[in-house]
Amino acid sequence: MENIILLCIGLIVSVCFLVLIAQKVKIAYPVFLVLAGLVVGFIPVVPIVHIDPQVVFLVILPPILYDASQNMSLKGLWKWRRIITAMALGFVLFTATAVAFISYWLIPGFTLAQGFLLGAIISPPDAAAATAILKFAPLPKSTKDILEGESLLNDATSLTLFRVALVAISTNHFVWYEAAGSFIWVTVAGLAIGLAFGFLFYMVYKWLPTTANIDTALTLVIPYAIYLTAEEFHVSGVLAVVSGGLYIAYQNHFVFSHKSRLKSGALWSAIVFILNSIVFFLIGLQFPDIAKGIQSLSFFKALSIALIICLVVIFARTIAGFFSVIFTRFISRYITVAYNKPGWRNPLVLSWVGMRGVVSLASALAIPFAVNGQAFPNRNLILFITFTVVIVTLVGQGLALPWVIRKVKPDAIPANKSEDEQMFELEIALNKTAVTNMQTTYNEHVEKNILLKQKYEFLKHKTDLLYKANEGDGARKQAVEMIAQFKAVMLNISEKERSVLHSFRRHPDFDDDILRLIENRLDLEEESLEGNAE
Numbered sequence: 001m002e003n004i005i006l007l008c009i010g011l012i013v014s015v016c017f018l019v020l021i022a023q024k025v026k027i028a029y030p031v032f033l034v035l036a037g038l039v040v041g042f043i044p045v046v047p048i049v050h051i052d053p054q055v056v057f058l059v060i061l062p063p064i065l066y067d068a069s070q071n072m073s074l075k076g077l078w079k080w081r082r083i084i085t086a087m088a089l090g091f092v093l094f095t096a097t098a099v100a101f102i103s104y105w106l107i108p109g110f111t112l113a114q115g116f117l118l119g120a121i122i123s124p125p126d127a128a129a130a131t132a133i134l135k136f137a138p139l140p141k142s143t144k145d146i147l148e149g150e151s152l153l154n155d156a157t158s159l160t161l162f163r164v165a166l167v168a169i170s171t172n173h174f175v176w177y178e179a180a181g182s183f184i185w186v187t188v189a190g191l192a193i194g195l196a197f198g199f200l201f202y203m204v205y206k207w208l209p210t211t212a213n214i215d216t217a218l219t220l221v222i223p224y225a226i227y228l229t230a231e232e233f234h235v236s237g238v239l240a241v242v243s244g245g246l247y248i249a250y251q252n253h254f255v256f257s258h259k260s261r262l263k264s265g266a267l268w269s270a271i272v273f274i275l276n277s278i279v280f281f282l283i284g285l286q287f288p289d290i291a292k293g294i295q296s297l298s299f300f301k302a303l304s305i306a307l308i309i310c311l312v313v314i315f316a317r318t319i320a321g322f323f324s325v326i327f328t329r330f331i332s333r334y335i336t337v338a339y340n341k342p343g344w345r346n347p348l349v350l351s352w353v354g355m356r357g358v359v360s361l362a363s364a365l366a367i368p369f370a371v372n373g374q375a376f377p378n379r380n381l382i383l384f385i386t387f388t389v390v391i392v393t394l395v396g397q398g399l400a401l402p403w404v405i406r407k408v409k410p411d412a413i414p415a416n417k418s419e420d421e422q423m424f425e426l427e428i429a430l431n432k433t434a435v436t437n438m439q440t441t442y443n444e445h446v447e448k449n450i451l452l453k454q455k456y457e458f459l460k461h462k463t464d465l466l467y468k469a470n471e472g473d474g475a476r477k478q479a480v481e482m483i484a485q486f487k488a489v490m491l492n493i494s495e496k497e498r499s500v501l502h503s504f505r506r507h508p509d510f511d512d513d514i515l516r517l518i519e520n521r522l523d524l525e526e527e528s529l530e531g532n533a534e
Contacts, residue, residue, distance in 0.1 A: 015277035028133040030280045030357070031398040034391055037284020048289050051282055056362035058227070060275050062241050064358060066223035067272045068152055069245030070252075076145030077246070083146055083324065087350075088153035091320045095123040096161055098316040099309060103385075106305050109296070110378060113168040118382050120161035121364050122313055122389045124154040126357025129280070133355065133398045143346055143410055147353055155359045156239040160186050162363050170371045190236030191243045197226045198247030205255035212259035219264050220271075222248065238359075279358050280394070287387050293380035302381060306388035313389060314397070317354045321347035349410045355398050356390040424466055424476075431463040487529045494526050 015033060022032035040046055077084065096119030103115040130147055139147070163186075164179045201222055205215065223241050230240035252261070294302050324347060364386035367379050438446050438456045446452045465479050501518055504510045 011278050011281070012274055015274070015281050018281065019277060028129075028398055029277065030129040030133065030355070031395050033277055033280035034284040034394050037281045038287055038391070039284075041285045041288040046285075049282065049285055050289075051286060051361070051365055053362050053365035056279070056358065056365065057237075058224075060279060061358060061362060062223035062227040062237070063220075063268075064272055064275060065152070065155070065238060065241045066226075066245045067268050068148070069242045070249045070268070072148050072152060072246065072249070073145050074246065074250055076141070077149045077152075080142070080146045080149060084149035084153065086324060087146070087150040087320075089157055090324070091150070091317055092123045092154050092157040092161070094320045095313060095316040096120050096158070098312055099123070102312045103305075103309060106308065107297075107378070107381070111169070113165055114378055114382070117162065117165035117169065117367070118309075118385060120158050120165055121382070121386050122309070122356055122360050123161075124158040124356070124359050125151060125317075125354045126359065126394075129355040129357045129394055129398065130353050133401050139349065139405065140346075140410055143349060146350065152242045153239070156187060156190065156236045156242075158359065159238055159363065160236065162366075166367075169377070186235040187239060189233060190230050190239035193230045193233065193235065194226055194240035194243030194245075195247055197222070197229065197240070198244035198251075201244075201248060202251045202255060205251075210260075212257060212263050215256060215260035216264040216267055219268065276358075279361065283357075283361055283387065283390055283394075287391060290380070290383050290387050294384050296378065296381060302384055303388065306385040307392070309385055310389050310392045310396075313356075313393070314351075314354065318348070318351040321351035345408050345410045348408055349405060352397060352401060352404050355393045356386075357394065360386055360390050428463060428466045431459050431466065435459050435463055491526060491529055494522055494529075498522060 018033055018036050019029045022029040025032075096116060099119035099122060100112055100115030103118055104110055104112050130151065138144075160183050164182060167173075201218065204210070204218070210218070222244065226240045226244045227237040230237040256264075291299060297305070364383050367382060368376055369379065370376060435456065438452070438459070442452065446456050465482060468479060498519075501515065501522070505512075505515060
């Protein structure tokens with residue numbers, strides 16, 4: 001137990017240090033961690049670390065999926081539901097089929113069922129990798145919503161196909177309608193279990209006197225409870241966690257207090273960052289050991305096959321992306337679609353954002369060592385190809401993605417209101433509500449209380465400024481500059497206040513609890529200023 005704890009501490013410290021270096025050299029941290037893991041893995045004195053697939057599926061995957069569902073735009077998910085569903089189903093199935101036939105043709109002794117198993121493993125792109133890399137090359141909001149929505153659902157498709165392929169290999173029996181029925185069952189039942197658990201926890205939050213600490217603790221339990229229950233019924237734990245997470249995200253503002261949101265948000269951000277970082281580092285670290293396990297082919301022959309399959313994966317997604325454009329233009333004649341004039345730019349970028357990661361890793365490692373009393377055919381080769389695809393797509397596509405986005409310049413699909421317009425209108429509505437309430441309900445207090453009066457005057461001036469900002473681009477630019485200047489000055493003043501507060505720490509008459517209370521207030525004020533500035 002002590003060794004496991006020390007290993008975990010060492011991993012966390014190592015990946016945090018590596019992420020700091022990645023930020024310094026301005027490389028997306030998933031890419032840097034994979035490269036660092038590769039380098040460390042080839043050092044002879046470094047011990048071999050074996051990853052238990054159950055650890056990935058049961059410990060790492062549920063919280064990552066839950067966090068992604070909490071941060072997903074529900075309106076974006078609904079608006080782009082058709083293309084997201086088409087990508088989560090069509091792209092994955094098309095990629096898996098292409099990989100199945102190419103690998104069957106390329107690899108001696110490779111069956112079609114093994115090809116579909118490999119295709120199911122390497123077909124779903126990884127959400128965490130894409131999100132981290134996109135920070136270096138922001139996409140239009142619509143494209144980002146589509147990618148996030150696809151990444152939430154495509155894992156369920158690939159894992160279901162993975163199960164079907166495993167059964168086909170172990171029984172030498174495949175019936176397409178049985179596979180289709182199994183897919184529908186695990187999908188629908190998984191969604192139902194997730195929604196049921198989401199509603200159950202919603203009722204707990206709503207009717208029981210929970211605190212911020214209890215709320216935060218329960219959020220840690222939710223993804224595991226949902227996932228384990230769904231897996232116990234042999235249905236999609238992935239879809240269950242996603243649907244439950246989306247339901248709770250929808251109810252978030254009705255059941256959680258501001259303290260609960262602040263505490264759980266900070267905790268979840270750290271947890272998911274650590275889990276993702278460890279996985280990306282271990283992917284690189286495991287590769288040298290995986291490469292040694294190939295016996296049926298030479299290393300260079302296996303590597304050449306793996307690189308060809310990498311190209312197949314990339315081109316299959318690209319072909320599917322452009323086919324979706326043709327299909328959208330055709331179907332828009334008969335039904336209303338969210339956007340009926342898709343060009344070539346967005347599909348190209350969507351096709352390129354296809355980095356593989358956690359699910360591919362876990363699926364490959366979950367392949368049993370033996371089937372029907374004999375060694376699983378080509379297990380080590382499938383592992384090697386999977387790890388090669390994950391590393392090549394993460395490093396190759398990941399490093400090239402910012403350049404691709406800058407060159408292609410994906411179209412920003414027009415929204416009813418721009419993000420700036422939405423921000424200004426919401427700020428106006430909130431400030432107007434505050435001013436109106438102070439004028440009517442609390443007018444007497446405002447007249448007598450100098451602090452309230454100053455706050456009232458501040459809100460009134462800010463509301464007037466925001467109104468003027470909507471009059472034209474010139475007025476908006478001036479308003480933006482004034483607000484930015486206000487934030488910069490207030491942040492600078494906050495730093496001076498912190499210096500003074502720090503000097504009181506050495507004074508014996510001031511209690512640490514009081515000092516922490518004041519410091520927490522400064523933290524919230526700074527977070528408010530910086531959060532609005534981002």
